[in-house]
Amino acid sequence: MKRTLHPPVFVASAAFTLITVIFAVAAPSSAQATFSAIQEWILRNASWVYILTVAIILLSVVFLAVSRYGDIKLARAVAKDSSLALFVFLEQLPLSTITSIIAIVMVIVFFVTSADSGALVVDLLASNGAENSPVWQRVFWSLLMGVVAIALLLADGLEALQTATIASALPFSIILLLALWGVFKALKLDATKRRIRYQTITRSAPPSNRESWRRRLRNIVMMPKRDNVLRFMNDIVLPAMHAVASELRQQGYDADVLEKGENDEISLEVHHHGEYMDFAYAVWPLEQVRPVLTSDELDNEDERRYFRAEVFLREGGQDYDIMGWSEEAVIGDILDQYERHRQYLHMVHGIAVPGAEARPAPRSRDSG
Secondary structure, three states: OOOOOOHHHHHHHHHHHHHHHHHHHHOHHHHHHHHHHHHHHHHHHOHHHHHHHHHHHHHHHHHHHHOOOOOOOOHHHHHHOHHHHHHHHHHOOOOHHHHHHHHHHHHHHHHHHHHHHHHHHHHHHHOOOOOOOOHHHHHHHHHHHHHHHHHHHHHHHHHHHHHHHHHHHHHHHHHHHHHHHHHHHHHHHHHHHHHHHOOOOOOOOOOOOOOHHHHHHHHHHOOOOHHHHHHHHHHHHHHHHHHHHHHHHHOOOEEEEEOOOOOOOEEEEEEOOOOOOOEEEEEEEEEEEOOOOOHHHOOOOOOOEEEEEEEEEOOEEEEEEOOOOOHHHHHHHHHHHHHHHHHHHHHHHOOOOOOHHHOOOOOOOOOO
């Protein structure tokens, strides 16, 4: 009788599995710590070996399966017609009829979604980036792309379509090079912005009363609801923005306060006419989930939800919350961010700070 069991392999594998299971059941905390330590060591010291080994084994198996040494003969089928390679491969698997039908449906879905995405991109470019363009316009571009593909197929089959694709890629590559230059320019500006963010700039003075630290602690542990944040934005942030905008207008700047945006955000915008970037300081009510601090909070995710009054600038969110700040503190934060913006414009465009040329020169000790 043929033996179907290899005792050394079976006994060793079963023993290792049983020991692991017993250890995990008897001491779950220790088991979790042990497994986490092993995983961390592998990720830190041997992750590249693991990934490389898996990749080599997977690629080797696929190569052997479809090569002349395997049972899946794709070379002859591809030589006759490349479109049959997928179905020749599926014939080697069980339920080849069903998998072939599924493959055809997936190919259709892939091409339809790709064509739809392409038509949407063309429509966005043709409408100057408008997201809500007319429906007939999107339908027009979709039909036009289909008509062009049909015309090329009728003209000379698949080769004409491939030739047109390659020919149209040449001018598009020039556009990609220009876009790449724009990306590098944007990254350079972003790096400048980040350097300014960490430079030493005069900050607004914190409150000097003895209750300041208690108030700060309350703001840290407070988990307000959406209504509380909206009330704070309306009672504190909005007057602060109006005060700064009014003062800027008196200084000759074009400043506006936009109330109640699409997501209930409010913003202060200072328009610098010309090629210079405008300044925008916005506050958004964003929903967050408080970290689990006690075991009783594990199953109460709804109770751990709260809102933050987060600051957003022109380049995006700043990841800090001003909920509970006083009006003077909000004004100070707006001025700090505007000062950074002015410094950024000075470093990028070499703009002198208005009024600097009007400052009197310091008097020497010898002058009377």
